[in-house]
Amino acid sequence: MIDDALFKAVEVAVRAVAEAEVVPRWRQLTAADISHKTGPGDLVTVADREAEARLTEELPALLPGSVVVGEEAVHADPSVLRRIAGGDPVWIVDPVDGTANFVAGRPEFATLVALAQDGEVHASWTYVPRLGLMATARRGAGALLNGEPIRTAKAVEGAALRVATSQFSFLDEQERRQFEGLGSDGVTARQCTCAGLDYLEVARGALDAVAFTWESPWDHAAGVLLVGEAGGAGVTAAGEPFRIAGGNAFPFSVARDEATARRVVGLMVGDR
Numbered sequence: 001m002i003d004d005a006l007f008k009a010v011e012v013a014v015r016a017v018a019e020a021e022v023v024p025r026w027r028q029l030t031a032a033d034i035s036h037k038t039g040p041g042d043l044v045t046v047a048d049r050e051a052e053a054r055l056t057e058e059l060p061a062l063l064p065g066s067v068v069v070g071e072e073a074v075h076a077d078p079s080v081l082r083r084i085a086g087g088d089p090v091w092i093v094d095p096v097d098g099t100a101n102f103v104a105g106r107p108e109f110a111t112l113v114a115l116a117q118d119g120e121v122h123a124s125w126t127y128v129p130r131l132g133l134m135a136t137a138r139r140g141a142g143a144l145l146n147g148e149p150i151r152t153a154k155a156v157e158g159a160a161l162r163v164a165t166s167q168f169s170f171l172d173e174q175e176r177r178q179f180e181g182l183g184s185d186g187v188t189a190r191q192c193t194c195a196g197l198d199y200l201e202v203a204r205g206a207l208d209a210v211a212f213t214w215e216s217p218w219d220h221a222a223g224v225l226l227v228g229e230a231g232g233a234g235v236t237a238a239g240e241p242f243r244i245a246g247g248n249a250f251p252f253s254v255a256r257d258e259a260t261a262r263r264v265v266g267l268m269v270g271d272r
Contacts, residue, residue: 002115002123002138006062010113011136013058014125018111021051022096023129027105034103037075043099048072051095051111059091059113066115068093071218084217085245089117092244094218098194107131110196114221119245124222126196135200135226143203143230152232152256153205160188162208163253163264164198167191175213178251181267182211199223202256203230209255209264217244224254233258237269 025033025047033046052070060066066089073080083090091113096102098109107130114124126135135150137143143150165179182189192198192210196219201207203226212220221244224234234242234254239262242252251268255261 002063007123007136007138009062010059010115010123011125011134013055013062014111014113014127015129015134017051017054017058017095018127018129021054022047022102022109022111026102026107026109026130029103043103044072044075045096045099045103047102048096048099052093055091055093055095055113059093063089063091063115065089066091069217070095071216074218081217081246084116085119087118089115091115092121092217092221094196094222097196097219101194108193108197110194110200112196112218112222114217114225114244116221116244119243121221121225121244124225126200126222126226128197128200131197133200135203137203137222137226137229139225139229141229143226145200145204150204150230152202152227152230153208154256155260160186161260161263162206163187163189164192164201164207164210165189166212166214175251178213178268179211181270182264184267187267195219196223199227199254202232202254203227205256209253209260211251211253211264211268213250213252215242215246215248215250215252217246220244220254227254232256233261235261235265237265 056068068091070093094112102109110128236249236252238249253261253264
């Protein structure tokens with residue numbers, strides 16, 4: 001479904017759209033450029049909307065017959081999400097992952113794109129423009145950061161497990177109890193910077209695992225493939241791989257290896 005030419009063309013498009021629609025608005029937003037979707041912490045900006053509109057136009061032009069599932073499109077029409085389970089190639093797009101950071105003028109935000117079909121991710125692009133990072137992956141072909149191969153970390157005896165977790169402000173009481181399990185000895189946990197960047201940190205060995213309790217595919221599709229192609233693995237509370245089409249049991253973890261992912265999930269569900 002994706003050859004070298006298409007893979008590179010998508011990278012070029014992701015970079016171009018982010019540089020045209022997102023980066024110029026960083027630290028330049030006005031109050032009129034920012035709004036809330038479902039609550040005070042669920043932000044959307046003109047950059048999110050304009051970047052998604054551009055990608056929604058340009059990506060299907062690169063692969064005729066493909067469709068797009070974007071975060072903002074699903075917010076406007078939840079039925080768009082059903083395209084992931086369909087048979088057409090589907091671009092899963094998060095135009096600005098880490099919108100809160102973007103609004104606050106912090107550089108930890110990314111543009112995420114993944115290409116999937118029949119519920120399986122085949123390629124992904126994670127672009128962090130203000131940090132100069134472009135991470136890519138193709139199923140069966142490995143993971144790259146700025147063109148160089150990356151691998152997940154190896155276990156080091158006696159070293160604390162480094163885990164990034166969901167933002168506590170978005171958790172309900174049950175989820176908070178689950179994350180308290182990561183406060184055990186031998187674990188160093190911190191709150192998520194932005195999902196795409198933390199997946200990249202696992203893929204390049206700077207983190208051991210991420211752990212989340214939501215399944216929005218635009219947050220996870222690119223990163224799950226990136227970590228997998230870098231040597232890692234993911235598992236849900238049901239002991240199954242994470243499914244981008246939904247229906248996952250929470251919490252789930254994506255980690256440097258399957259054993260680590262299972263350990264993280266075990267700590268969270270009480271298997272201590």
